[in-house]
Amino acid sequence: MQALDPRARVIFYLCMTTAALLLRDPRALALLALFSMIVLIAAQVPWERLRPIVPGTAVFILVISGLNLLTRTPVEALQQALRAITMMCTTLAIVLTFDTALLGITFRGLGLPDRFAYALDLTARFVPTLARDFRNTIDAQKARGYELQLRSRNVKDLLTVGRRLVPLIVPVVVRSVLDAEDRANAMDLRGFGTQPRTWLQVLRYRWIDGVLIALSLGALAGCGWLRFGLGF
Amino acid sequence: MTIDLTDLRYAYARRPSPAVQGVSAAFKQGEVTLLAGGSGSGKTTLIRCINGLIPHTYKEGTLSGQIRCFGESTGGLSLSQIARKIGTVMQDPEKQIVATRVENELAFGLENQALPREEIRARLRAAGRSMGIEDLLARETHSLSGGERQKVVIAAVLAMHPRALLLDEPLASLDPPSAREALAQFRRLANEGITVVIVEHRVPEVLGIQPEHCVVLRNGAVVFDGDAKAYQRWRGGDPPGEPVAMRRPKTDNSASLLAFDQVSFAYASAARAQARNASFDIRAGEVVALIGPNGAGKSTLCKLAIGLLKPAQGRVRVVNRDASTLTTAQIAKDVGYVFQLPSATLFANTLCEELSFGPRNLGMAPAQIDAAIRHAMDLVELEQIPLETSPFGLSYGQQKRVAIAGVLAMQPRMLILDEPTAGLDHGTADQMMTNLLSADGAPEALLIVTHDLRLARRYATRAIMLAAGEVVADGAAQAVLDDAAAMRRGGLL
Numbered sequence: 001m002q003a004l005d006p007r008a009r010v011i012f013y014l015c016m017t018t019a020a021l022l023l024r025d026p027r028a029l030a031l032l033a034l035f036s037m038i039v040l041i042a043a044q045v046p047w048e049r050l051r052p053i054v055p056g057t058a059v060f061i062l063v064i065s066g067l068n069l070l071t072r073t074p075v076e077a078l079q080q081a082l083r084a085i086t087m088m089c090t091t092l093a094i095v096l097t098f099d100t101a102l103l104g105i106t107f108r109g110l111g112l113p114d115r116f117a118y119a120l121d122l123t124a125r126f127v128p129t130l131a132r133d134f135r136n137t138i139d140a141q142k143a144r145g146y147e148l149q150l151r152s153r154n155v156k157d158l159l160t161v162g163r164r165l166v167p168l169i170v171p172v173v174v175r176s177v178l179d180a181e182d183r184a185n186a187m188d189l190r191g192f193g194t195q196p197r198t199w200l201q202v203l204r205y206r207w208i209d210g211v212l213i214a215l216s217l218g219a220l221a222g223c224g225w226l227r228f229g230l231g232f
Numbered sequence: 233m234t235i236d237l238t239d240l241r242y243a244y245a246r247r248p249s250p251a252v253q254g255v256s257a258a259f260k261q262g263e264v265t266l267l268a269g270g271s272g273s274g275k276t277t278l279i280r281c282i283n284g285l286i287p288h289t290y291k292e293g294t295l296s297g298q299i300r301c302f303g304e305s306t307g308g309l310s311l312s313q314i315a316r317k318i319g320t321v322m323q324d325p326e327k328q329i330v331a332t333r334v335e336n337e338l339a340f341g342l343e344n345q346a347l348p349r350e351e352i353r354a355r356l357r358a359a360g361r362s363m364g365i366e367d368l369l370a371r372e373t374h375s376l377s378g379g380e381r382q383k384v385v386i387a388a389v390l391a392m393h394p395r396a397l398l399l400d401e402p403l404a405s406l407d408p409p410s411a412r413e414a415l416a417q418f419r420r421l422a423n424e425g426i427t428v429v430i431v432e433h434r435v436p437e438v439l440g441i442q443p444e445h446c447v448v449l450r451n452g453a454v455v456f457d458g459d460a461k462a463y464q465r466w467r468g469g470d471p472p473g474e475p476v477a478m479r480r481p482k483t484d485n486s487a488s489l490l491a492f493d494q495v496s497f498a499y500a501s502a503a504r505a506q507a508r509n510a511s512f513d514i515r516a517g518e519v520v521a522l523i524g525p526n527g528a529g530k531s532t533l534c535k536l537a538i539g540l541l542k543p544a545q546g547r548v549r550v551v552n553r554d555a556s557t558l559t560t561a562q563i564a565k566d567v568g569y570v571f572q573l574p575s576a577t578l579f580a581n582t583l584c585e586e587l588s589f590g591p592r593n594l595g596m597a598p599a600q601i602d603a604a605i606r607h608a609m610d611l612v613e614l615e616q617i618p619l620e621t622s623p624f625g626l627s628y629g630q631q632k633r634v635a636i637a638g639v640l641a642m643q644p645r646m647l648i649l650d651e652p653t654a655g656l657d658h659g660t661a662d663q664m665m666t667n668l669l670s671a672d673g674a675p676e677a678l679l680i681v682t683h684d685l686r687l688a689r690r691y692a693t694r695a696i697m698l699a700a701g702e703v704v705a706d707g708a709a710q711a712v713l714d715d716a717a718a719m720r721r722g723g724l725l
């Protein structure tokens with residue numbers, strides 16, 4: 001997976017998720033889910049990286065299926081579960097093997113303008129910072145005697161829980177907004193956005209990337225035919 | 233002259249007084265200029281005028297006067313044209329780093345100039361070599377230490393081959409050895425012909441590299457402009473290092489407020505322990521400076537003290553109770569902890585709401601909260617600010633004092649302050665520390681985590697030095713700070 005061009009991987013990902021949304025037949029969706037699991041295994045993501053994510057993902061899939069089971073038919077619940085499995089496995093396989101330093105050039109290579117492509121790069125840069133700021137704020141408020149109680153039974157309690165979250169959310173949001181001004185200044189001071197830029201990294205398609213893109217688009221077209229032509 | 237300022241004036245929109253008024257100065261090629269002045273004296277605004285952020289980004293204010301850079305008026309230049317001549321290193325390197333990997337960070341400005349890739353690679357390697365960070369090029373930027381970040385930011389600016397370098401409080405996040413190393417690099421850059429302008433509160437450390445030129449601002453105007461010797465005469469030297477006495481000095485039977493007994497701790501992801509067999513006891517009447525280089529484990533010890541972390545081995549006792557049996561909220565009644573950045577805590581619409589947050593969490597009665605808030609405001613010298621004021625409208629220094637007041641209002645017996653003077657000028661910092669030590673109703677003991685050895689020397693009765701999670705020195709502050717061997721062991725010399 002890591003050896004493939006990141007643009008080819010993004011195209012593959014988009015085709016897989018679109019196919020999962022297109023198909024309705026549980027048998028076809030089951031095949032797609034099975035294939036996505038094989039992709040995740042082939043990606044060879046270390047278990048240490050998957051371990052913290054898997055329980056939450058499993059709960060999410062169970063909740064989605066459970067809600068569908070309560071409000072719709074068992075077949076529809078099964079469809080949603082298979083879709084969720086396909087999307088989760090593919091997302092994990094792509095995201096956890098992606099070199100974040102190549103995020104900007106990947107989307108530039110897919111045709112996005114410099115500014116939008118670099119915005120995606122910046123997102124990858126600041127997700128760990130945001131997580132660290134949030135942890136700091138939780139610690140700082142705990143040191144002021146704050147204790148988070150998220151258990152709630154009704155809507156009134158939910159509002160109380162929302163209010164209890166204000167001391168955690170406001171500092172992080174305010175800091176992010178203020179920091180964004182400094183970061184924009186830092187980028188301006190290094191001439192960002194004044195002209196088309198060079199990207200240090202160069203991406204080059206190889207034959208295997210071409211095969212992956214062709215197969216992905218072909219498979220997506222096939223799924224479209226199954227859905228709209230044969231009604232699967 | 234390299235950079236000439238003539239009768240420069242700037243007023244931000246919707247602010248009553250101008251931030252810079254009638255500044256005329258010249259910064260020469262190959263010289264280090266120290267730009268000093270108290271908080272809010274206009275230093276950062278002046279830097280923004282020189283590097284073009286004013287008026288290109290801050291468009292709403294009123295700018296007049298002239299800035300000539302290498303013989304050319306900057307009035308007709310775009311921001312990117314100015315950036316090719318003048319590099320800027322902002323106060324917090326964390327905010328200046330935009331790329332996920334060091335190599336990409338160094339390349340960022342060059343990519344924006346649309347230079348060929350071969351030239352970008354050559355320049356970034358040279359800049360990396362120049363700052364001694366070649367081994368960091370493949371590292372993720374979020375994994376860098378404070379000192380490494382600072383070097384990366386400077387290398388990224390140097391890669392653009394600027395002829396002048398503006399440094400806005402470059403030492404703010406650095407421990408003494410990293411600060412000395414950074415200053416030596418600034419001196420070397422000036423010797424190589426770059427114009428270096430350093431805005432800094434840590435004046436004595438900058439004077440150590442013998443700047444050729446010193447400019448002091450007050451209320452936006454130049455009050456001193458001359459060489460370093462004249463500046464030292466004008467300044468009158470540092471105030472004498474007489475320690476400020478605590479109102480209630482330690483006695484033989486002073487109560488133990490915080491005790492560490494053979495405490496060890498390691499983060500799951502860390503290669504080595506952040507605390508190793510740490511043992512000490514802090515009693516009422518003590519002012520303890522916790523010193524050590526970046527990454528020595530100072531913040532980890534503080535988090536262990538207030539129960540945010542639990543020791544892997546050993547025991548922490550807070551007022552003779554085992555901290556492992558208490559929640560952080562329960563410990564907060566006795567030990568207050570003020571985080572370094574006020575932005576981590578401020579959330580409320582008014583000062584009153586902000587300052588009553590902690591006391592309310594502790595279940596204090598409304599009348600008691602009101603009195604506690606007013607007393608805390610007195611201690612941090614903010615009593616003149618109405619309680620209806622929004623904390624977000626205050627200056628950084630005032631916000632910092634609000635964060636301290638927020639914890640003081642909880643009336644803890646002991647207070648832990650993480651870098652309390654970072655970002656404050658000496659006058660404000662000294663006044664605040666004097667109040668915290670000597671006012672009625674002040675905490676019984678202070679633990680000050682600091683890189684500022686001047687602060688430790690002036691206010692601490694005792695110093696604990698950490699290195700690699702281990703206590704390497706513990707004794708009277710003056711003795712520890714004067715002990716060259718201990719300072720070397722602690723990586724501070």
